[in-house]
Amino acid sequence: MGLTDLLVYKGIMVLAVFAITLLVATYSTYAERKIAAFLQDRIGPDRAGPFGILQPLADAVKMFMKEEMIPSVSNKTLFILGPSVAMLTACLTGVVIPWGSSLWINGTEYPLQITDLNIGILYLFGVISLGVYGIMIGGWSSNNKYSLLGGIRASSQMISYEVAMGLSIIALVMTTGTLSLRDIAAQQYGWHWNVVYQPLGCLIFIICAFAETNRAPFDLPECETELVGGYHTEYSSMKLGFFLFAEYINMFISSAVISTFYFGGYNMPFVGRWVHDPNWLAVLGIVFLFVKISFFIFFFMWVRWTLPRFRYDQLMNLGWKILIPLSIFNIVITGFVMYFTGHLN
Amino acid sequence: MQLTNRSKVVSKKEMTLMERMYLPAIFSGMMITFSHFFRKKPTIKYPEQTRAFSGVYRGQHVLKRDENGAERCTACGLCAVACPAEAITMTAAERQPGEENLYREEKYAAKYEINMLRCIFCGDCEEACPKEAIFLTDRKVDTMYNRGSLNFGKDILVESRENPIDLSKRQTPAVKEFKKDMHFQHNQTHDLNTRTEMKSENPRPVQKKKPGNS
Numbered sequence: 001m002g003l004t005d006l007l008v009y010k011g012i013m014v015l016a017v018f019a020i021t022l023l024v025a026t027y028s029t030y031a032e033r034k035i036a037a038f039l040q041d042r043i044g045p046d047r048a049g050p051f052g053i054l055q056p057l058a059d060a061v062k063m064f065m066k067e068e069m070i071p072s073v074s075n076k077t078l079f080i081l082g083p084s085v086a087m088l089t090a091c092l093t094g095v096v097i098p099w100g101s102s103l104w105i106n107g108t109e110y111p112l113q114i115t116d117l118n119i120g121i122l123y124l125f126g127v128i129s130l131g132v133y134g135i136m137i138g139g140w141s142s143n144n145k146y147s148l149l150g151g152i153r154a155s156s157q158m159i160s161y162e163v164a165m166g167l168s169i170i171a172l173v174m175t176t177g178t179l180s181l182r183d184i185a186a187q188q189y190g191w192h193w194n195v196v197y198q199p200l201g202c203l204i205f206i207i208c209a210f211a212e213t214n215r216a217p218f219d220l221p222e223c224e225t226e227l228v229g230g231y232h233t234e235y236s237s238m239k240l241g242f243f244l245f246a247e248y249i250n251m252f253i254s255s256a257v258i259s260t261f262y263f264g265g266y267n268m269p270f271v272g273r274w275v276h277d278p279n280w281l282a283v284l285g286i287v288f289l290f291v292k293i294s295f296f297i298f299f300f301m302w303v304r305w306t307l308p309r310f311r312y313d314q315l316m317n318l319g320w321k322i323l324i325p326l327s328i329f330n331i332v333i334t335g336f337v338m339y340f341t342g343h344l345n
Numbered sequence: 346m347q348l349t350n351r352s353k354v355v356s357k358k359e360m361t362l363m364e365r366m367y368l369p370a371i372f373s374g375m376m377i378t379f380s381h382f383f384r385k386k387p388t389i390k391y392p393e394q395t396r397a398f399s400g401v402y403r404g405q406h407v408l409k410r411d412e413n414g415a416e417r418c419t420a421c422g423l424c425a426v427a428c429p430a431e432a433i434t435m436t437a438a439e440r441q442p443g444e445e446n447l448y449r450e451e452k453y454a455a456k457y458e459i460n461m462l463r464c465i466f467c468g469d470c471e472e473a474c475p476k477e478a479i480f481l482t483d484r485k486v487d488t489m490y491n492r493g494s495l496n497f498g499k500d501i502l503v504e505s506r507e508n509p510i511d512l513s514k515r516q517t518p519a520v521k522e523f524k525k526d527m528h529f530q531h532n533q534t535h536d537l538n539t540r541t542e543m544k545s546e547n548p549r550p551v552q553k554k555k556p557g558n559s
Contacts, residue, residue, distance in 0.1 A: 306378040
């Protein structure tokens, strides 16, 4: 692959991933409203276009048209930086996710992944952890008690759950023996999904993913009953839109990560029996990955509209006293099992 | 002191391990919400679909005409007196010769206004009316852009000659039978020519004395 080819290929990949991320996030807002409605015996938005499918467009136009307010007492630079950081970090995470296996065109391999970092998991965690800075900066720079409390809650929640999340991933890294997401996805061919080997780790990871994305039942940073709007109380117009949008992008990426880590990524059992062409397999892989992602996005929303919000101390209890010991226990068990089954080399 | 036997002793038992794990409870809760996902939605999509109104729904008023197209209202003011919201105002006028086809009796309402913002749609005006002139109908009051427009005058309230408002669900045979009572005899429909003789035969009945009101 020449340099031009490489640049074109990477450029297309970056653009495609960026566009798909935004598209999925846009329609997640619509899906959220529809699913919320259906779970509550309502119909949901159905006025803009057939079944309301143009609703995200209408929402975006509304967001852009709204008056933009920056509180005079706020720190203006940071106030603008807040949503930008939230959006930026949300978009950065899609880079290392393998969206499919490889396409073969004229004997050249084009992996369906922007870049295969050999420390992909570390990169992912680094970027996801940065996401809280957007919320913190936004909450702090608003110069508003509610925003500040929301920001503080977000950061403390993030710290509590990142530990458990990292520990649950360590057990996964022990069994897979790699930090590259591409290798992790490729290992899970057939029924060798990691959820089979790491059920407890998977559960912990999903719970932590909920906390990391600030979704219900862990949406304390923006709990409207206590904190008005939480960290985005003072925000209006598209800056508010960016915060909300970043949440949906995070949800999409989290679903992709959960699917890749534990649910086989782009693999689907039994497909290899009927389809032999690698290009078709790659295309089907994308489809399967998106089916899984859609399911997890639905799952995120389903949980949101079922469970009530945790109280703050319950959240901290769950994070520090239950999930962290559990994940350490999981590591120990994984180590023992690997030792006794001779997988330790 | 125990007053009733309804009090219950609340037991706050230590939760079992299954209960403390919360996951089974969360799972069953999610199954409940999921079952709602496929349930039939009770929503009525309003502008396209409308809920059927009851025939005796108390909506916008109508001032009825009689079978010859003359206005029945005589501006007696009983509706205005009965109105708990004081929404009705009217001005009476005397019928001039040659206006017999316009107004049923010698006196009529030159101006008749109902303030729809004050009206509570109780239907007391309908009950108070001795001439079967005002009725509430199953029509909704339109929305307006200002308060003044909701002061409905005769131009809106009086039914048109061409398409009279159908009150058959409101004035069922049973209701008509009930109104044959002595007190309501003056309301029975009869044509214009015979009206005077009928009136002389059946003078307006005197209200029964209410007991204890002497």
